[in-house]
Amino acid sequence: MDSLHVDYSGIQRLDIVRLRFALPAGGPPSRPAGQTEASAFRSAIGAASYVSNLAALLKEISDIAAVAKRVGVSLVGGTGPMITGPGAITAITIGAGASSSVFAYVGVTVGAGIYGSSTPELGFYSSRGGGIWTDVGIGSELVLTYVLGPPAAFGGLSWGVGVSCDIPGVGVGISCTVLFGASGPPFPLLGWCVGVGAGLSVLPASISFQASNTQLIPI
DSSP states (O other): OOOEEEEEEGGTTTTOGGGOOOOOOOOOOOOOOOHHHHHHHHHHHHHHHOOOOHHHHHHHHHHHHOOOOOOOEEEOOOOSSEOOOOOOOOOOOOEEEEEEEEOOOOOOOEEEEEEEEETEEEEEEEEEEEEEEEEHHHHHHEEEEESSSHHHHHHHHEEOOOOOEETTSSSSSSEEEEEESSSSSSSSEEEEEEEEEEEESSSSEEEEEEEEEEEEEEE
């Protein structure tokens, strides 16, 4: 990845303050894993990337963290009453993992995976949160998250407004969530995540508003 183009002009007037609710404050731990774990983890991803497309994606995240290369980011959009841009972007952070949700108009979500940043930094993450849905169901998915900032922007509290829908005749669904920082309004745009997975739900499509707390373990 050498460049990234982001157009957030269509969400500048999104009014999410009326859906806001509080979460206990918390941030990523500062204790990194040891060099032995880091070397073993990178070697395992490298070996698995030859036989698995998913592992190849994880290797790309690992490579971003390893080479510390600069990724050019262009933004389209300004500041609205509720949404502001991410400001000066000096790094990007990408996460890949799994997420599971249980909801009956209100619900909970947990997730975990790996992340890589061009700062450079590589590590594991875990997240937990809750929110409201326009549906009733349960599901799990593989999630790819892009954050326009360093790992500090990836970890901690964030808000998300998402849309999910089933793919007719396939048996799986897709989702997309736009992520915002917890301080505001206006709320800073952090990035977005996309997912693909399966589950059971009453409706073929739904909208959700979620808040989550993400913890990071760098390696």
